[in-house]
Amino acid sequence: MKRPLCVFVFVSCPLAAVITYAQTRTAATAGAASAPSQSGLQLDALDRSADPCTDFFQFACGSWVANNPIPADRSSWGRFDELQDRNNETLKTILESAAGGGDPQSQKIGDYYASCMDEKAIDAKGIAPLDPLLKKIGAVTTASELAPIVAELHTIGVDVFFGFGSEADFKDASLEMAIADRGGMGLPERDYYFRDDAKSKELREQYVAHVAKMLSLLGVPQAQADASAQAIMRLETALAKGALDVVSRRDPTKIYHKLTPEALQTLTPQFPWQQYFKGIGAPPIYALNVTEPDFFRALGQTLDSTSVDDLKAYLRWHVAHSSAPVLAKPFVDENFKFYGTALTGAKELRPRWKRCVQYTDGDLGEALGQAFVKEKFGPEAKADTLKMVHEIEAALEKDLNTLTWMTDATKREAMTKLHAVADKIGYPDNWRDYSALRVARGDALGNSQRANAFEFRRQLNKIGKTVDKSEWGMTPPTVNAYYNPLQNNINFPAGILQPPFYSVKSDAGVNYGGVGAVVGHELTHGFDDQGRQFDARGNLKEWWTAQDAKAFTDRAQCLVDEYGGFTAIDDVKVNGKLTLGENTADNGGLRLALMAYMAGVAATGKTLDGFTPEQRFFLGWGQIWCANRRPEAMRMMAQTNPHSPEKYRVNGVVSNMPEFQRAFSCKADTPMVRQTQCRVW
Ligand SMILES: [Zn+2]
Helix, strand or coil: CCCCHHHCCCCCCCCCCCCCCCECCCHHHCCCCCCCCCCCCCHHHCCCCCCCCCCHHHHHHHHHHHHCCCCCCECEEEHHHHHHHHHHHHHHHHHHHHHCCCCHHHHHHHHHHHHHHCHHHHHHHCCHHHHHHHHHHHHCCCHHHHHHHHHHHHHCCCCCCEEEEEEEECCEEEEEEEEEEECCCCCCCHHHHCCCCHHHHHHHHHHHHHHHHHHHHCCCCHHHHHHHHHHHHHHHHHHHHCCCCCCHHHCHHHHCCEECHHHHHHHCCCCCHHHHHHHHCCCCCCCEEECCHHHHHHHHHHHHHCCHHHHHHHHHHHHHHHHHHHCCHHHHHHHHHHHHHHHHCCCCCCCHHHHHHHHHHHHHHHHHHHHHHHHHCCHHHHHHHHHHHHHHHHHHHHHHHHCCCCCHHHHHHHHHHHHHCEEEEECCCCCCCCCCCCCCCCCHHHHHHHHHHHHHHHHHHHCCCECCCCCCCCCCCCCCCEEECCCCEEEEEHHHCCCCCCCCCCCHHHHHHHHHHHHHHHHHHCCCCCHHHECCCCCECCCCCHHHHHHHHHHHHHHHHHHHCCEEECCEECCCCCCHHHHHHHHHHHHHHHHHHHHCCCCCCCCECCECHHHHHHHHHHHHCCEEECHHHHHHHHHHCCCCCHHHHHHHHHCCCHHHHHHCCCCCCCCCCCCCCCCCC
């Protein structure tokens, strides 16, 4: 339905792996209640038979992992999901009451949710709601007529050929600029089109079968649907050939190419850009970031070499694909079969209300979030979190001052950047105004399309204007957090500022190991392999001396090697380069949280629940990552996601820390004490 959050914020910013599709659990494991403990640790999650110095993840989470099998409707299940589920229960109550009507404040979210829930009405309509679009596609006779229909599809959220929108100019981050990015490929990532191992080949076969099935659901005769699916696969593969791989995409210099519209036209002579700009109603565009010029060259050639009938089949497929979640049951089921089951291993579709809560959050997130915050996030939690953020920023300042590998010149610049970081806690100061968005009861697909159009126009309206840094890239109930390198700010939605991450009732060690480390993680992103390339104002600009940059890269290489040695599943290793930014943030973040903890309330030396203050801190960290993941989802994660699997987020970090070794009295030759301990920050 909606473009994934960070499509244009090129940095994969979230704290935790976000996997679309199959996102909620069964009721059986709802918000597993914590075993009573004095500290706030979940004592019944521990595996006391494990040796913390051999496998700390197992010690912290072993019983949780054993006792929390993945619900049938999920591809993975962890502490983040438990909390998100609790938040979703709150959202459900809000939405059901809103759907009951009577309150003009909540009418839009109520109507949206009620329309989504009305499965009977949706099923009765069949593919009728798509008719107008399918007719327009049918009327196209030559490739040169594509621009208006591509413009219309982009407006309502159908991802064909490429993506378009607004983003800060990387080199003048105070200004919004148009951006054209690669897009229009239905598999999760570029390399899915090319890997030649058996599992990847099988997935491609399943994908082609899925595309054919979706076309046949649109009424295309089977033989034609099969042939079209093959052609669509060829088309998407040709696009993918021009696209950067997932590691290259992490390098901001590789995805910043400021061009004039004329230069873009030269790159893609086969596509009439001015017609497209007119079609989407763009303001005057004098320059734009064409993220991947090679992709747009490949796009042009593909338009040239593909028959009009195949191009039209491609558009139909993507219309069905992006509409499927709010279409009739056969579309929902077929969509789940590939994206839920084949790709991520989920066995069952989530109950409808869970999907509808998610879609309402995606389309009207700040209207729904406002109600959530009223119920779940008081001023005390906000003040407490802000206090912790300041302490962790102070810890980074101290760390910078004592670094031995950085010259004073670079240190001064780093300090300037640190002092400029803006802290955003809980929810936006100004809530988004949805008054221009029409939500109609009984029109689920229309609501989704209008919500996408509302968002697309909102983005286009920004082009050429000053960046509004008060905006949020996540909705308040989200259990996640992010750093935005183009704005130099850290963002913590209300959704994550709850147990097991944070509680006023928890021991400080547990809170610092939980939300404290989350804060440290996001702050460190400003100084990881990617973030360090942006200055205090969010501009892509070198502020490191050559000598310091080299020292950084050498230190980072230690993490690349360490994590690259971990096995995700079967023969698939963790990609040390892909996960470098996140691993840097995990390692730096936990250290900063520990520094803040030890400097403040920390070490009274008091033992709680049988653990010392330092032990509780490390267990707080370990226990936010308790999780299970299906083999399919693990494979997809390792191949596409910049985050390491949970086990390594725990063991990879603590095995680098002498502080951990001391806290648990680990002998030097135990697995949780690495021979070469990596440290960047
Ligand atoms: Zn992160």
